[in-house]
Amino acid sequence: MTYEIFTFGFMQRALTASIIIGALCSIIGVFVVLRGLSFIGAGTSHAAFAGVTFGYLTGVSPLGMAVLFGLGTVWIIHGLYQRGIMKLDVSIGMFYTFTMALAILFLGLMGTYNAEVYGFLFGSVLSVTAEDLTVMGWLASGVLALVLLFYKEFHFITFDQAMAEATGIAAGRFFFLLLNLIALTVVVSLKTVGALLVFAMIVIPAASAYQLGRTMLGMMGYAVVFGVGSAVGGVLLSYRFDLPSGATIVLLATALFFVAAALSPKRRTRAIVARP
Amino acid sequence: MTTNEDVIRFDRATIHYRDRVALHDITLGIRAGEFIGIIGPNGSGKTTLLKAILGLVPPVSGSVRVFDCACERLRCEHRARIGYLPQKDLVDPHFPITVAEAVMMGRYSSIGLFRYPGKADRAIVSEALTAVNMVAEAGTPLGELSGGQQQRVMIARALAQRPEVLLLDEPTTGIDTPTQHAIMELIRRLHRDLRLTILFVTHDINLISRVADRLILLNTRLFAAGPPSDVLRRDTLAQVYGKDIVVTDHGAAPYVIVGDHHA
Numbered sequence A: 001m002t003y004e005i006f007t008f009g010f011m012q013r014a015l016t017a018s019i020i021i022g023a024l025c026s027i028i029g030v031f032v033v034l035r036g037l038s039f040i041g042a043g044t045s046h047a048a049f050a051g052v053t054f055g056y057l058t059g060v061s062p063l064g065m066a067v068l069f070g071l072g073t074v075w076i077i078h079g080l081y082q083r084g085i086m087k088l089d090v091s092i093g094m095f096y097t098f099t100m101a102l103a104i105l106f107l108g109l110m111g112t113y114n115a116e117v118y119g120f121l122f123g124s125v126l127s128v129t130a131e132d133l134t135v136m137g138w139l140a141s142g143v144l145a146l147v148l149l150f151y152k153e154f155h156f157i158t159f160d161q162a163m164a165e166a167t168g169i170a171a172g173r174f175f176f177l178l179l180n181l182i183a184l185t186v187v188v189s190l191k192t193v194g195a196l197l198v199f200a201m202i203v204i205p206a207a208s209a210y211q212l213g214r215t216m217l218g219m220m221g222y223a224v225v226f227g228v229g230s231a232v233g234g235v236l237l238s239y240r241f242d243l244p245s246g247a248t249i250v251l252l253a254t255a256l257f258f259v260a261a262a263l264s265p266k267r268r269t270r271a272i273v274a275r276p
Numbered sequence B: 001m002t003t004n005e006d007v008i009r010f011d012r013a014t015i016h017y018r019d020r021v022a023l024h025d026i027t028l029g030i031r032a033g034e035f036i037g038i039i040g041p042n043g044s045g046k047t048t049l050l051k052a053i054l055g056l057v058p059p060v061s062g063s064v065r066v067f068d069c070a071c072e073r074l075r076c077e078h079r080a081r082i083g084y085l086p087q088k089d090l091v092d093p094h095f096p097i098t099v100a101e102a103v104m105m106g107r108y109s110s111i112g113l114f115r116y117p118g119k120a121d122r123a124i125v126s127e128a129l130t131a132v133n134m135v136a137e138a139g140t141p142l143g144e145l146s147g148g149q150q151q152r153v154m155i156a157r158a159l160a161q162r163p164e165v166l167l168l169d170e171p172t173t174g175i176d177t178p179t180q181h182a183i184m185e186l187i188r189r190l191h192r193d194l195r196l197t198i199l200f201v202t203h204d205i206n207l208i209s210r211v212a213d214r215l216i217l218l219n220t221r222l223f224a225a226g227p228p229s230d231v232l233r234r235d236t237l238a239q240v241y242g243k244d245i246v247v248t249d250h251g252a253a254p255y256v257i258v259g260d261h262h263a
């Protein structure tokens, strides 16, 4: 591999995209891992993919539809949960499969094979356009700005939502906002890593960081290093050896997880528990 | 029964969870600076009483007023003035957080939106840690502390709110006797030095009767409220705890032994 590849436009775009999603996913992932929300991210990625297929089917913006479907699912799931109709994981489980069924339905209705749609399923970082980058950049900045703005509120509700509420923080609203940010993160990353794998990008770097970080901020620092490292490394490796980019990124992140787990001072590997 | 000086006032308040009555027709006034002990068997509504004060569970009838403001309308600023130590909170031992950070969370509500903790907040945190004698552990991960130490940290967090009212839900349960007495001594000192209004829920009647100005005996309804010597009478307690109750005159304060069979 020579430095020449860095002069290719598609490679520059691919690397920019991987830095953006590597950083974004890992920071959001810290909340997801600590608050035990893995399942909701997985559910949203399928909803977002259904949005993409709907967009291609009807000829409206696939990314716009992905945002709509992703957020819509979060709103419905949260609504069911808040009214006490259903436990969070049950309603997520339902929507997970329901939106996947929708996606399959829309794919079937399209009739013809559309490579672009499958790009959203499996991820195609090397075909990221300048326009994609602009959208990703804006969405990612928006999400990160909100995290920064409400860092202490998110910190508190992630640690102890009931207590945050009791001290007068609008905990329920911040939890809802957090779910929305997770959905947006999924959408931003959809094209690069694909609907099937996007969730790995959110959970794995944060899980690796969990082995090493002593504070939530420290954990975010590690997560960004792992996330950006595996995204950039994955892109370069996939180009060099002609491998599918999404899979390469995720496999690299997983390898880093085992390194982190081995280095962990506390061997906290088994301690990640769901707390819906 | 209630006067204008009351910081907390229940007026014929009834509280339900779905179809279950947790508190029925409670009328009660608590004055600023009082040290109140709340006793009653399991499920008698002690925790619910504290949650009602925080405005977390609204009354279905009657009213609950705190700082002369109805609880349904208790704005978030009011909650910030009430320190709360929940009943045996299961802290995730692996959550990456230090002792000082956990105490700082007590400041978050007062700091307000769009702002970060400043120098003054850090000073309050170290003051709160000093009060519970945990300064040396400020940088320690919370999960590495013992249960009793964690309890002190949680008290420090409540103190960091700079509260006027402190609600403590069984702060000494599951803690060894010397630490229990240390925590009790700490709370007494805070009451004395900071003139806090304290509501202390406990099953340890003999521990609380020595320090509380008044005891409140609950069993869904309010059975008694008054100085310990008035409340700790055999016939009063028997209504709530059943017949197997022994009250002995143990020097100045009555000593209570609750039997196995509840009413």
Ligand SMILES: Nc1ncnc2c1ncn2[C@@H]1O[C@H](COP(=O)(O)OP(=O)(O)OP(=O)(O)O)[C@@H](O)[C@H]1O
Pocket (backbone or CB within 6 Å): B017, B018, B020, B021, B022, B040, B041, B042, B043, B044, B045, B046, B047, B048, B049, B087
């Ligand atoms: N979240 C809830 N949902 C439904 N019912 C509840 C809830 N919390 C409490 N209850 C019911 O309300 C009643 C009072 O409960 P509360 O927790 O106030 O009792 P307590 O006096 O604190 O008991 P303990 O000594 O066991 O802590 C009980 O019958 C309980 O089952």
Ligand SMILES: [Mg+2]
Pocket (backbone or CB within 6 Å): B046, B047, B048, B087, B169
């Ligand atoms: Mg209780």
